[in-house]
Amino acid sequence: MxxxxxxxxxxxxxxxxxxxxxxxxxxxxxxxxxxxxxxxxxxxxxxxxxxxxxxxxxxxxxxxxxxxxxxxxxxxxxxxxxxxxxxxxxxxxxxxxxxxxxxxxxxxxxxxxxxxxxxxxxxxxxxxxxxxxxxxxxxxxxxxxxxxxxxxxxxxxxxxxxxxxxxxxxxxxxxxxxxxxxxxxxxxxxxxxxxxxxxxxxxxxxxxxxxxxxxxxxxxxxxxxxxxxxxxxxxxxxxxxxxxxxxxxxxxxxxxxxxxxxxxxxxxxxxxxxxxxxxxxxxRKGSCGNRLDIPEIQQEYIIAVASKTGRLIDQHFGHVQELLIYKYTSKGASFLEKRSVDQYCTGFDSCNDTETKTEKMLKVLADCNIVLCLRIGSVPRKNLEANSIHIIEVYEEIEKGILKAVNQLKCAS
Structure with a gap:
């Protein structure tokens, strides 16, 4: 006591x-x-x-x-x-x-x-x-x-x-x-x-x-x-x-x-x-794991990143107010823009997904192939994956996270 x-x-x-x-x-x-x-x-x-x-x-x-x-x-x-x-x-x-x-x-x-x-x-x-x-x-x-x-x-x-x-x-x-x-x-x-x-x-x-x-x-x-x-x-x-x-x-x-x-x-x-x-x-002492090769790809990827710092993939998807949008081509990753979004979770009692929020988020991510975030809830994950958007939960520097995501999709294809 x-x-x-x-x-x-x-x-x-x-x-x-x-x-x-x-x-x-x-x-x-x-x-x-x-x-x-x-x-x-x-x-x-x-x-x-x-x-x-x-x-x-x-x-x-x-x-x-x-x-x-x-x-x-x-x-x-x-x-x-x-x-x-x-x-x-x-x-x-x-x-x-x-x-x-x-x-x-x-x-x-x-x-x-x-x-x-x-x-x-x-x-x-x-x-x-x-x-x-x-x-x-x-x-x-x-x-x-x-x-x-x-x-x-x-x-x-x-x-x-x-x-x-x-x-x-x-x-x-x-x-x-x-x-x-x-x-x-x-x-x-x-x-x-x-x-x-x-x-x-x-x-x-x-x-x-x-x-x-x-x-x-x-x-x-x-x-x-x-x-x-x-x-x-x-x-x-x-x-x-x-x-x-x-x-x-x-x-x-x-x-x-x-x-x-x-x-x-x-x-x-x-x-x-x-x-x-x-x-x-x-x-950290150096990087963890093997060195990542830059993958050779035929298609381009548009990638949305949930980041608080602008340097790391370190934000829960439900807390995002702004997504960082990158393009990945055979030349590597390049930053495109920031996109404002409505948060899924705005308070203790308002963290459920709704159809309106889903529709708004899908419009923001309409051209995206991949979302990188620290974590994501089951409902938004299902909604995004149903629209062919790959979700990858990762804690990493943005550039390394993008390389890992592209390598992962390349290996899966």
Whole structure:
């Protein structure tokens, strides 16, 4: 409960962008030092490196603690508003406890004022809660997708605990018991807790309201309900997507019991910057993956790019107010113009596609073959693909993203 917080923790919470919706001017840095995981979620594929995606569990590299310190020094020298260091994977922070602990110790010795937080599935929380507190971690996010062992058993295929593998309801029951006990311990230690939930259509979407009511009793400060992002190669890769309308309707229901987070970006494990602008590409060691050849093509492509910065493909299609239009020919890519569009999502309760918005968007994209965006909802995707517009979700520099898109279409043809 809030009465357990110190003045220092209250002040840190006010400057933590993931815990406070008015802290948007402050930057955070995720250090990817935790590659191992002790559970297997059916929505995760564990192939986390060299993926040009923006979702939890993805990173361009895994760092050793000393490397994390050196990168922190570099980022801090460039971003004066950096306030938070988080460990959010690409696996589980507590399944890699020694790496997590060493990284925090090194950075804390260099910068005692930084806020430390970590994300975990909660399996090892009861064993490490007290040590986490002694290390100076003030904020912890626990992902809890169910409090019913049967439902949990359908979300997690395996749970690895003390040299034993658990499956089905037994796995679900074990994980839930550890998560709730861990939350109780964190509350008693005065650590601020956020609970993340992945909303999965037809599986736990009807159950999450009960989860919220349960975790409220454990002193959770804020709840973050996120839509499933089906990872290619995972068991849930073909699961139906949750619409923004369904997501926000559930958030509204749950807000009666617990404060809801509406500003989550479902960030990468190596995200850097303010929530609205991930600048992690600026701090990567070289490029990820093989060099891209400039494809020889016979046809021309008109490509619409969703970009906040004008340099990166870094915007959700639903938040676009202006698209950057490029032409790709055998000579390469060239910028054509900017086109204004109506946002699909203009507020918490207005993120559903409508026929009018669809028609307007299709007029804007009438000559386009490809749309490049950070992410896109299921409804606009279907509408655009029905009109022979290829959708590619990618987090990359615009020029590289265009090359990848054209290569992808060339290989598919």
């Amino acid at each position: 809030e009465e357990n917080w110190t003045t220092e923790v209250r002040e840190k919470t006010e400057k933590h962008p993931c815990y406070c919706d008015t802290a948007h001017k402050y930057a955070r840095m995720h250090i990817p030092v935790a590659p191992k995981c002790n559970i297997q979620c059916n929505y995760c594929n564990r192939k986390y490196d060299c993926l040009n995606e923006s979702r939890p569990g993805v990173t361009s590299e895994v760092l050793k603690p000393q490397e994390a310190l050196e990168k922190y020094k570099l980022v801090k020298s460039k971003l004066s508003n950096l306030m938070v260091v988080g460990i959010a994977g690409p696996g589980d922070a507590l399944a890699n406890f020694e790496e997590t602990k060493k990284s925090i110790e090194l950075i804390k010795a260099y910068d005692p004022d930084v806020t430390f937080c970590l994300s975990t599935n909660g399996l090892m929380l009861p064993e490490y809660a007290e040590e986490i507190s002694k290390m100076g971690v003030t904020h912890v996010t626990v992902t809890i997708n169910a409090i019913d062992p049967k439902i949990a058993g359908e979300i997690y295929s395996k749970v690895y605990y003390k040299d034993k593998i658990y499956t089905d309801e037994e796995a679900g029951a074990l994980l839930i018991s550890k998560q709730l006990l861990g939350l109780k311990m964190l509350q008693e230690l005065g650590i601020v807790c956020k609970v993340n939930m992945v909303m999965i259509k037809g599986l736990n979407d009807h159950h999450l309201e009960a989860v919220v009511k349960k975790i409220k009793d454990y002193g959770v400060y804020i709840n973050n309900i996120m839509p499933l992002i089906p990872a290619e190669g995972s068991k849930f890769q073909n699961m139906k997507l949750i619409s923004n309308g369904e997501l926000n309707a559930l958030r509204k229901k749950c807000s009666i019991n617990l404060k809801q987070m509406y500003h989550c970006r479902q960030c990468r494990a190596d995200a850097i910057g303010i929530l609205a602008e991930d600048v992690s590409l600026d701090f």
